[in-house]
Amino acid sequence: MAIIERPTPAAPVVVTPTETYGLLKRPVSSTGWRSWVFTIDHKKLGIMYAVTAMFFFIVGGIEALLIRLQLAAPNGKVLNADLYNQMFTMHATTMVFLFIMPMAAGFANYFLPLQIGARDVAFPRLNAFGFWSLLFGGIFLNLAWFLGGAADGGWFMYAPNSGPVFSPSNGVNFWALGLQIAGIASLTSAINLIITVLNMRAPGMSLMKMPIFTWMITVVQFLLLFAVPVITVALFLLMFQRNFGARFFDVAAGADPLLWQHLFWIFGHPEVYILILPSFGIISEVLPVFSRKPLFGYPFVVFSGAAIGFVGWGVWAHHMFASGLGPVSVAVFSVATMAIAVPTGVKIINWTLTMWGGKLWFTTAMKFAIGLIVLFTVGGLSGVTHSIAPSDTQQTDTYYIVAHFHYVLFGGSVLGIFAGFYYWWPKVFGKMLSEKLGSWNFWLMIIGLNLTFGPMHILGLQGQPRRMYQWTEARAGEGFFNLAFWNSVASIGSFILAIGILIFLINVWVTSRNPQRAPLDPWDARSLEWMTSNPPKEHNFDVIPTVHHLDEFFHRKYEEDEATHTMKQITTAEDLIAEQERNADRHIHMPSPSYWPIVLAFGLPVIAFGLIYSYLIAVVGGVIVLFAAFGWALESSTAPESDFENPNSSAELVKHD
Amino acid sequence: MTDVAHGHVGGTGISNVKLGMWAFLGSECLLFGGLISTYMLYRGRVTGGPRPSQIFDIPFTSVSSFVLLMSSLTMVLAVSAAHKDDDRKTNLWLTVTALLGTTFVGGQVYEFTAFYKEGLGFSTSLFGSSFYTLTGFHGVHVTVGIIMLMSLVGILTRSSMPGKKAEVVEIVGLYWHFVDIVWIIIFTLVYLIPV
Numbered sequence: 001m002a003i004i005e006r007p008t009p010a011a012p013v014v015v016t017p018t019e020t021y022g023l024l025k026r027p028v029s030s031t032g033w034r035s036w037v038f039t040i041d042h043k044k045l046g047i048m049y050a051v052t053a054m055f056f057f058i059v060g061g062i063e064a065l066l067i068r069l070q071l072a073a074p075n076g077k078v079l080n081a082d083l084y085n086q087m088f089t090m091h092a093t094t095m096v097f098l099f100i101m102p103m104a105a106g107f108a109n110y111f112l113p114l115q116i117g118a119r120d121v122a123f124p125r126l127n128a129f130g131f132w133s134l135l136f137g138g139i140f141l142n143l144a145w146f147l148g149g150a151a152d153g154g155w156f157m158y159a160p161n162s163g164p165v166f167s168p169s170n171g172v173n174f175w176a177l178g179l180q181i182a183g184i185a186s187l188t189s190a191i192n193l194i195i196t197v198l199n200m201r202a203p204g205m206s207l208m209k210m211p212i213f214t215w216m217i218t219v220v221q222f223l224l225l226f227a228v229p230v231i232t233v234a235l236f237l238l239m240f241q242r243n244f245g246a247r248f249f250d251v252a253a254g255a256d257p258l259l260w261q262h263l264f265w266i267f268g269h270p271e272v273y274i275l276i277l278p279s280f281g282i283i284s285e286v287l288p289v290f291s292r293k294p295l296f297g298y299p300f301v302v303f304s305g306a307a308i309g310f311v312g313w314g315v316w317a318h319h320m321f322a323s324g325l326g327p328v329s330v331a332v333f334s335v336a337t338m339a340i341a342v343p344t345g346v347k348i349i350n351w352t353l354t355m356w357g358g359k360l361w362f363t364t365a366m367k368f369a370i371g372l373i374v375l376f377t378v379g380g381l382s383g384v385t386h387s388i389a390p391s392d393t394q395q396t397d398t399y400y401i402v403a404h405f406h407y408v409l410f411g412g413s414v415l416g417i418f419a420g421f422y423y424w425w426p427k428v429f430g431k432m433l434s435e436k437l438g439s440w441n442f443w444l445m446i447i448g449l450n451l452t453f454g455p456m457h458i459l460g461l462q463g464q465p466r467r468m469y470q471w472t473e474a475r476a477g478e479g480f481f482n483l484a485f486w487n488s489v490a491s492i493g494s495f496i497l498a499i500g501i502l503i504f505l506i507n508v509w510v511t512s513r514n515p516q517r518a519p520l521d522p523w524d525a526r527s528l529e530w531m532t533s534n535p536p537k538e539h540n541f542d543v544i545p546t547v548h549h550l551d552e553f554f555h556r557k558y559e560e561d562e563a564t565h566t567m568k569q570i571t572t573a574e575d576l577i578a579e580q581e582r583n584a585d586r587h588i589h590m591p592s593p594s595y596w597p598i599v600l601a602f603g604l605p606v607i608a609f610g611l612i613y614s615y616l617i618a619v620v621g622g623v624i625v626l627f628a629a630f631g632w633a634l635e636s637s638t639a640p641e642s643d644f645e646n647p648n649s650s651a652e653l654v655k656h657d
Numbered sequence: 658m659t660d661v662a663h664g665h666v667g668g669t670g671i672s673n674v675k676l677g678m679w680a681f682l683g684s685e686c687l688l689f690g691g692l693i694s695t696y697m698l699y700r701g702r703v704t705g706g707p708r709p710s711q712i713f714d715i716p717f718t719s720v721s722s723f724v725l726l727m728s729s730l731t732m733v734l735a736v737s738a739a740h741k742d743d744d745r746k747t748n749l750w751l752t753v754t755a756l757l758g759t760t761f762v763g764g765q766v767y768e769f770t771a772f773y774k775e776g777l778g779f780s781t782s783l784f785g786s787s788f789y790t791l792t793g794f795h796g797v798h799v800t801v802g803i804i805m806l807m808s809l810v811g812i813l814t815r816s817s818m819p820g821k822k823a824e825v826v827e828i829v830g831l832y833w834h835f836v837d838i839v840w841i842i843i844f845t846l847v848y849l850i851p852v
Contacts, residue, residue: 232691244779633812
């Protein structure tokens, strides 16, 4: 529902929705499935993003386990070569595009407006549209499994290998079009969150008073804004080649096979930072809270994040050292790659010094954050070894690379995401995740991931190539470095890792059945999202706070004691929120739910289906999109006041915000 | 579009919708950047079919480019009329802009047909594929612009537009000018600079 009336709980608001587009009445349900499907509330959408991402995490995880089962013993028979190709392609695609990115989008959607003291994002309907595009794009991508086989060219889908000659099934078509749809989601969310941050911060919140998570998310949105269109071009070229006979990657016509690689990695390298920076943001929130100290060198963390965002555009060709770029390019990209390790190192130092001398509180969230620092550093260091081009030539396309990016993505991004789960769970669901199960979750994941990905360094340096679907006893070698032993260790590790994640799911289930409510401020937190009820109200804040400090919430709770120069608590979260409620804004207009985002997003996979099977279907999809676009444009995002006439109250409506 | 809860002008002093359009156009720069790079890489690669210099009709394309540039002028006049709240003139200039845009797209259709008859198909050569892709993407952008302009005229006539009229006209104008500027770059790189 779109209006919050207070303080008249006895007289519910009567809603008489006007027709939009002369056809449909606005959706008004505030309960049941309709309240989710047509919602434009950033918090509900954040949860929907996270649930979708978690689903795809499990799908991608099962794919990973099948890969490890296949490689556990010599002459693996679990998958045939063709299915194995599809499995690693879809594992990577799912984890990158359908798990980490949407999960980060979920966190961003939920917490970014709360952290900057806003009541919603700048474009609430665009937000809903982004979510549905992602969901439909993800489903569309995976439908290929049932329609002749999934994409099988590796997640970077190098052309000309991804052309119809080598990938004759429709898998690559589904992949290209599905990512195109998911890309629309990234683009809309980038525009939306950038404008939200630029325009909708609470009074007094200058950019340098913004919580660090919001900062990192902002950098990520700029990366998305400029990286997504590049892969859009690459995907269009690939699609035109496969479906309309274009020659872009046809070497016989004089095409340059490096064109795809350049376009893909100009997107692909910023993408790496798109995947890691949200987790950097999360642990930069978690570490200060559980060290009971402010973040060490906040401006350094901000600017090193921004520096990563800039330099991230100048290192893409380090993915292509083995492709014969020429010595000058290789030298330039080699040096740039070493340089980008510097701002990352700055962050590691800042986090370490945040903990230095702090009163450390080893909650599960804190453990995951520390896990990130340690394991990301391992992955970062193996990354620096790639930046040395001669060494990289040896490592290219071996398991050493696989080890590296799993340490930075699993040891980095995923651990950060889990830190975020445990830290923010009480805020989102009003209940605490079990710390005991959390400890099991953490240690099993840490042991599992080191057992899985650690041996891959050895496998890679011993020469086991990536994407190899079988290994044979005869060629596994002998002694400590034989491939057989380390492959089975990695496979056992992957199941320990899976059990760790299963324990997280059990933890969620147990927590949801536990009737005990979480306290308002269980961690003695520092930023504005904690200055709301658990879970936050639909309109987030009863009063929009005026910000005076970095870590505003902390500074409202604590004051410096003049005599001892220590911080002493002067009030509690409960009191602060009670005070807000007493001075609550009387009438708050929130944007109203809408049908159009989901309808518009639904048209996209229909068009994509049509491009693969029959142009007639594409025309139907086009009509849906056009129809929904007009419906959208002609509907104002907040229902007119006449929709909310409350016959029981003659109170004059006052617009806030 | 703008709305009550979010219509306020925040930190930057520019409204959300207008700033959103600027961000989108920033993203579009990279889209055309990728397409133009592809064309520049492939423009001289002709293994069969005509070369660029054999088929380009520079005087014809110059005229249609001039028409498109003039549409930017009429768009400015439409925005100016919208700011003065003059619905009649706004409608007039928006219609003229759309007509000029349609003339340009018509010219492009004619040009594509002529090139095709002279032997340059989409699959003929790398030059063919990348030429049609780049100019085709631009043509689609102009077409989307025309649809937006005509919708604006329709909506203004029924005067049922949510949000502030003048601002919506201005935002469509931003998009239109961007598409024009991209054409100047494409025209220069594709037609004027010899391979």
